Amino acid sequence: xxxxxxxxxxxxxxxxxxxxxxxxxxxxxxxxxxxxxxxxxxxxxxxxxxxxxxxxxxxxxxxxxxxxxxxxxxxxxxxxxxxxxxxxxxxxxxxxxxxxxxxxxxxxxxxxxxxxxxxxxxxxxxxxxxxxxxxxxxxxxxxxxxxxxxxxxxxxxxxxxxxxxxxxxxxxxxxxxxxxxxxxxxxxxxxxxxxxxxxxxxxxxxxxxxxxxxxxxxxxxxxxxxxxxxxxxxxxxxxxxxxxxxxxxxxxxxxxxxxxxxxxxxxxxxxxxxxxxxxxxxxxxxxxxxxxxxxxxxxxxxxxxxxxxxxxxxxxxxxxxxxxxxxxxxxxxxxxxxxxxxxxxxxxxxxxxxxxxxxxxxxxxxxxxxxxxxxxxxxxxxxxxxxxxxxxxxxxxxxxxxxxxxxxxxxxxxxxxxxxxxxxxxxxxxxxxxxxxxxxxxxxxxxxxxxxxxxx
Amino acid sequence: xxxxxxxxxxxxxxxxxxxxxxxxxxxxxxxxxxxxxxxxxxxxxxxxxxxxxxxxxxxxxxxxxxxxxxxxxxxxxxxxxxxxxxxxxxxxxxxxxxxxxxxxxxxxxxxxxxxxxxxxxxxxxxxxxxxxxxxxxxxxxxxxxxxxxxxxxxxxxxxxxxxxxxxxxxxxxxxxxxxxxxxxxxxxxxxxxxxxxxxxxxxxxxxxxxxxxxxxxxxxxxxxxxxxxxxxxxxxxxxxxxxxxxxxxxxxxxxxxxxxxxxxxxxxxxxxxxxxxxxxxxxxxxxxxxxxxxxxxxxxxxxxxxxxxxxxxxxxxxxxxxxxxxxxxxxxxxxxxxxxxxxxxx
Ligand SMILES: Cc1ncc(C[n+]2csc(CCOP(=O)(O)OP(=O)(O)O)c2C)c(N)n1
Ligand SMILES: [Mg+2]
Numbered sequence: 001x002x003x004x005x006x007x008x009x010x011x012x013x014x015x016x017x018x019x020x021x022x023x024x025x026x027x028x029x030x031x032x033x034x035x036x037x038x039x040x041x042x043x044x045x046x047x048x049x050x051x052x053x054x055x056x057x058x059x060x061x062x063x064x065x066x067x068x069x070x071x072x073x074x075x076x077x078x079x080x081x082x083x084x085x086x087x088x089x090x091x092x093x094x095x096x097x098x099x100x101x102x103x104x105x106x107x108x109x110x111x112x113x114x115x116x117x118x119x120x121x122x123x124x125x126x127x128x129x130x131x132x133x134x135x136x137x138x139x140x141x142x143x144x145x146x147x148x149x150x151x152x153x154x155x156x157x158x159x160x161x162x163x164x165x166x167x168x169x170x171x172x173x174x175x176x177x178x179x180x181x182x183x184x185x186x187x188x189x190x191x192x193x194x195x196x197x198x199x200x201x202x203x204x205x206x207x208x209x210x211x212x213x214x215x216x217x218x219x220x221x222x223x224x225x226x227x228x229x230x231x232x233x234x235x236x237x238x239x240x241x242x243x244x245x246x247x248x249x250x251x252x253x254x255x256x257x258x259x260x261x262x263x264x265x266x267x268x269x270x271x272x273x274x275x276x277x278x279x280x281x282x283x284x285x286x287x288x289x290x291x292x293x294x295x296x297x298x299x300x301x302x303x304x305x306x307x308x309x310x311x312x313x314x315x316x317x318x319x320x321x322x323x324x325x326x327x328x329x330x331x332x333x334x335x336x337x338x339x340x341x342x343x344x345x346x347x348x349x350x351x352x353x354x355x356x357x358x359x360x361x362x363x364x365x366x367x368x369x370x371x372x373x374x375x376x377x378x379x380x381x382x383x384x385x386x387x388x389x390x391x392x393x394x395x396x397x398x399x400x401x402x403x404x405x406x407x408x409x410x411x412x413x414x415x416x417x418x419x420x421x422x423x424x425x426x427x428x429x430x431x432x433x434x435x436x437x438x439x440x441x442x443x444x445x446x447x448x449x450x451x452x453x454x455x456x
Numbered sequence: 457x458x459x460x461x462x463x464x465x466x467x468x469x470x471x472x473x474x475x476x477x478x479x480x481x482x483x484x485x486x487x488x489x490x491x492x493x494x495x496x497x498x499x500x501x502x503x504x505x506x507x508x509x510x511x512x513x514x515x516x517x518x519x520x521x522x523x524x525x526x527x528x529x530x531x532x533x534x535x536x537x538x539x540x541x542x543x544x545x546x547x548x549x550x551x552x553x554x555x556x557x558x559x560x561x562x563x564x565x566x567x568x569x570x571x572x573x574x575x576x577x578x579x580x581x582x583x584x585x586x587x588x589x590x591x592x593x594x595x596x597x598x599x600x601x602x603x604x605x606x607x608x609x610x611x612x613x614x615x616x617x618x619x620x621x622x623x624x625x626x627x628x629x630x631x632x633x634x635x636x637x638x639x640x641x642x643x644x645x646x647x648x649x650x651x652x653x654x655x656x657x658x659x660x661x662x663x664x665x666x667x668x669x670x671x672x673x674x675x676x677x678x679x680x681x682x683x684x685x686x687x688x689x690x691x692x693x694x695x696x697x698x699x700x701x702x703x704x705x706x707x708x709x710x711x712x713x714x715x716x717x718x719x720x721x722x723x724x725x726x727x728x729x730x731x732x733x734x735x736x737x738x739x740x741x742x743x744x745x746x747x748x749x750x751x752x753x754x755x756x757x758x759x760x761x762x763x764x765x766x767x768x769x770x771x772x773x774x775x776x777x778x779x780x781x782x783x784x785x786x787x788x789x790x791x792x793x794x795x796x797x798x799x800x801x802x
Contacts, residue, residue: 008510011726032503033720033741035734044728048510049721051503070512163659163731186629186665187596187657215595218630253516253567255578257594426798430516430578431567433788 002057002086003077009070010039010046013252013304017041018066019074028056036075042307054079057087130311138280138312139169139301142287143207147177150205153291156183156192157209166211167247167306193219197226200242207291210246213262213300227296228271243290245299249340249391250439252304256427261392263339266298267368273322274369276300278343280310282366285320293322302341325372327379331361334385334449337376337402339365342389342440349445358453368398373405380406384415385452389445394422416452421445481691485759491533491690492750493768495525498549499747500776501558505548505565508780509725514565518579521549523720526746527652528553530693531620534701542590542603543622545580550622554587558779563786570786574793597630599623600649604640607647618646618704626657628671637678644709648700651712652687654719659731672714680710687715688744
């Protein structure tokens with residue numbers, strides 16, 4: 001039996017890729033470690049190495065083929081002494097998923113409800129053309145536009161320049177702006193965050209990228225003690241216009257030390273602005289606003305949203321005001337408040353709820369500090385019920401804050417106690433089934449909404 | 457101990473150069489065969505892990521140790537029973553060298569109950585109290601002060617043990633490393649700092665990240681003696697390791713060993729591989745491979761022939777494929793495991 005070589009998964013989130021180039025041809029002898037092919041994904045070009053020895057029997061997937069699913073047989077290798085008769089027709093794409101437990105199954109919305117359009121963004125003229133952009137490219141465009149506009153803006157962080165960004169968010173910036181303004185740092189978060197703060201005090205407008213916010217814990221002293229408190233401590237003299245940005249929250253199966261949501265950590269701190277966008281338009285408009293803002297801003301992105309595509313207004317100077325929540329879906333029965341990736345899950349939950357006769361309103365907070373409580377209270381006055389959904393832990397979380405504000409300011413309007421959806425109160429486990437149980441998914445939002453509507 | 461002279465610099469430099477050129481230290485059939493077996497186990501284990509990753513059975517980050525085997529195996533054979541190891545996320549090789557089972561490590565990689573962390577840690581986070589392996593740390597540099605803390609406890613408890621703290625060239629730039637160097641030397645802690653200089657931190661070469669690229673010199677301002685070692689030569693590693701561990705055990709404080717080594721595979725599984733040429737990797741594999749070197753020596757000395765090497769190969773393959781079978785058959789953790797091990801009953 002020939003050895004079937006499959007399209008490998010080369011990253012935690014890869015589902016398919018382009019077979020960019022074959023490095024071997026039929027009849028070649030390969031040994032363990034030889035590069036067989038080059039594969040491209042939206043993030044990177046990667047090499048597939050052989051771990052077996054043998055002769056290339058058949059190249060099954062041609063060079064240049066796009067969207068090859070992980071698990072598809074791409075090549076058949078003949079082992080010692082086999083000839084071409086050993087070549088079977090390879091089983092059709094058979095991606096081997098880990099036995100049980102993939103994360104939450106994609107819920108099929110009952111009775112295919114039409115998703116209600118979000119009300120228009122007041123800051124976007126209604127006749128503007130929209131273009132499709134991934135969140136990743138929207139962030140990159142925001143930085144590039146601001147760097148063109150203001151020579152004081154520069155980016156620094158680990159792998160931001162030559163590598164084009166660990167998650168490719170800074171792709172192309174080195175080419176356009178050069179090494180003076182796109183600065184690769186050593187792995188020294190505490191040091192370069194401090195250097196960023198000093199550069200901001202010295203008159204520049206740094207964008208400091210953390211490869212992920214998990215590593216910003218090394219630097220949190222400078223974010224809070226040096227950046228957030230300086231204006232106040234200096235009686236209003238000393239400015240620190242800086243943006244700290246990077247992916248926040250759980251990626252996929254990367255374990256406890258690489259999967260933490262810091263939303264409530266930073267949202268706790270006076271002297272900071274904290275932004276956590278969901279879609280590409282907000283990512284772009286809010287990042288541009290953050291870079292122009294005279295204050296230190298913590299900008300929390302999400303790795304699992306980088307590759308998602310959304311419509312973004314095609315206009316110069318597209319800015320979204322910091323501190324304004326957005327009603328993503330209007331509804332009458334229950335308010336669901338979320339930010340970042342939980343917005344998408346809440347919208348999916350709202351679709352499911354619609355099929356069950358519950359009309360949910362979904363509010364995307366977008367900014368966590370200052371917190372737009374007016375929009376939330378307004379909504380609760382209408383729906384009389386609220387569910388707060390976040391990816392982080394519940395205790396002292398964003399939902400805890402919103403529940404408190406709503407109880408304080410709209411107590412008389414509530415028909416049920418506020419409900420919270422959040423990660424289980426444990427460090428994030430690696431095992432697929434435990435990870436899926438730990439993270440808040442669509443189903444948990446649906447359940448919480450039904451509960452506050454007294455439907456269960 | 458805090459002698460610092462120009463002569464010191466030069467002699468250390470010479471030592472580094474000589475370590476590369478000198479003929480490998482004395483050895484014998486039994487021990488060299490052991491080292492060969494230990495290194496081969498790591499290599500084959502890692503290849504299997506890479507394969508299981510490609511099949512979707514391992515997920516998240518998975519940092520392979522292929523190319524660096526001589527470092528951990530050489531150090532392992534310089535240690536004594538009771539000495540401790542701690543390292544980064546690139547930890548599979550260290551665990552196998554510590555005598556942790558291939559089954560337990562592989563099952564952790566697949567996230568199953570039979571894994572060392574019952575599936576809750578993953579590739580980067582495994583530990584063994586029994587084998588004195590202290591992790592498995594995902595935050596670059598974090599294991600360095602923790603390793604010195606193990607040394608602190610050893611000294612305090614007067615247990616005679618030495619702690620070995622492994623970290624990368626990239627980690628060698630973290631501030632906490634220098635805070636640790638200072639305290640470790642100030643308090644003469646029994647710890648050895650082993651910098652696994654594989655020349656890259658993700659896509660950043662040492663030259664692009666480091667003002668001083670000779671990493672064994674990084675302890676000079678603290679008075680810590682540093683040595684550069686050919687980390688592709690298991691015997692050179694063992695010799696340097698023995699000296700450094702003795703130094704630490706004798707109460708003379710820490711030493712720094714800079715192991716010049718190389719990782720063949722990408723940083724983790726997804727790696728754009730644009731930061732180095734294919735030829736660079738090929739050249740190291742072909743000319744400096746730690747396992748091939750030992751294999752040649754075994755044959756040269758008449759301590760092995762193709763048949764005996766094949767037999768070892770077979771034996772290792774069996775261990776590895778058994779570990780993979782185990783890792784795929786072991787069940788996922790019970791859902792109740794989600795809430796256990798957060799805190800202990802006080
Ligand atoms: C504090 C921190 N910053 C960044 C990262 C992301 N990261 C993981 S490994 C790595 C490179 C480390 O390189 P090196 O220390 O040379 O070790 P190697 O991977 O080569 O073994 C980086 C930047 C991290 N895990 N922790
Ligand atoms: Mg390295």
